[in-house]
Amino acid sequence: MTRTAIVTGGSRGIGASISVALKKAGYNVAANYAGNDEAAAKFSHETGIPVYKWSVGDYDACAAGLSKVEADLGPIDILVNNAGITRDSMFHKMTREQWNEVINTNLNGVFNMTHPLWSGMRDRRFGRVITISSINGQKGQAGQANYSASKAGDIGFTKALAQEGARAGITVNVICPGYIATDMVMAVPEKVREGIIAQIPVGRLGEPDEIARCVLFLASDEAGFITGSTITANGGQYLA
Numbered sequence: 593m594t595r596t597a598i599v600t601g602g603s604r605g606i607g608a609s610i611s612v613a614l615k616k617a618g619y620n621v622a623a624n625y626a627g628n629d630e631a632a633a634k635f636s637h638e639t640g641i642p643v644y645k646w647s648v649g650d651y652d653a654c655a656a657g658l659s660k661v662e663a664d665l666g667p668i669d670i671l672v673n674n675a676g677i678t679r680d681s682m683f684h685k686m687t688r689e690q691w692n693e694v695i696n697t698n699l700n701g702v703f704n705m706t707h708p709l710w711s712g713m714r715d716r717r718f719g720r721v722i723t724i725s726s727i728n729g730q731k732g733q734a735g736q737a738n739y740s741a742s743k744a745g746d747i748g749f750t751k752a753l754a755q756e757g758a759r760a761g762i763t764v765n766v767i768c769p770g771y772i773a774t775d776m777v778m779a780v781p782e783k784v785r786e787g788i789i790a791q792i793p794v795g796r797l798g799e800p801d802e803i804a805r806c807v808l809f810l811a812s813d814e815a816g817f818i819t820g821s822t823i824t825a826n827g828g829q830y831l832a
């Protein structure tokens with residue numbers, strides 16, 4: 593049976609690697625994205641993976657978008673909540689907009705995507721919900737009170753929902769990447785990036801494919817005994 597997966601923020605960065613890895617492993621894959629039409633069109637052209645545009649921060653848009661994906665590809669078995677943003681600022685300068693945007697995308701977005709799919713997964717007695725949190729949701733990071741709160745929220749969400757899904761054949765897990773070489777990290781000034789690498793025991797940034805391999809493992813039928821877990825993939829930077 594060919595299973596169907598959707599990856600939010602699946603046309604760039606870590607999400608693009610996840611989409612491609614799932615496709616190579618034989619899944620039907622849809623990639624969602626928010627606004628970068630050019631990157632999404634290029635990705636779809638190069639990979640043959642269909643792309644769907646909506647914001648994970650909008651519940652109604654998620655419900656409508658997911659219905660469209662299911663009409664095109666069939667019921668969704670695997671949800672990868674990967675979309676995420678940063679709006680960094682020290683707390684004394686942080687605006688309500690910076691706080692709300694990050695919580696709405698990184699935490700509400702996970703609710704907005706998972707909730708419309710949950711009943712179908714329960715009815716079919718199979719599901720995989722895999723959320724990409726962050727090292728900074730585990731350890732906290734100055735300048736990221738909004739981001740750290742949202743990513744810690746993703747971990748709590750996972751632990752609670754895993755207990756609800758277990759009897760219905762649905763596993764719910766979270767991956768906490770350390771610093772990975774994507775646009776998000778390459779946007780950081782080079783000097784700051786060098787400082788980050790100096791704190792990583794393996795001596796380098798992670799590669800998006802290294803996170804995609806964690807997703808492949810959790811998505812598989814064979815990973816049914818693993819639920820509520822937090823997979824840490826950070827080059828030894830923080831031992832949770």
Ligand SMILES: NC(=O)c1ccc[n+]([C@@H]2O[C@H](COP(=O)([O-])OP(=O)(O)OC[C@H]3O[C@@H](n4cnc5c(N)ncnc54)[C@H](OP(=O)(O)O)[C@@H]3O)[C@@H](O)[C@H]2O)c1
Pocket residue numbers: 600601602603604605606607624625626627628629631632646647648649674675676677697701724725726727768769770771772773774775776777
């Ligand atoms: N890179 C790292 O070092 C690192 C470390 C730990 C955790 N993470 C987490 O890993 C995930 C992916 O990060 P990345 O570095 O690959 O990010 P990225 O290169 O900035 O890509 C982010 C992706 O998310 C999409 N997106 C943003 N807001 C969205 C929304 N409201 N609705 C739907 N899609 C949205 C973007 O869509 P568009 O293409 O349309 O803009 C893009 O495809 C994030 O959750 C991030 O917090 C990253």
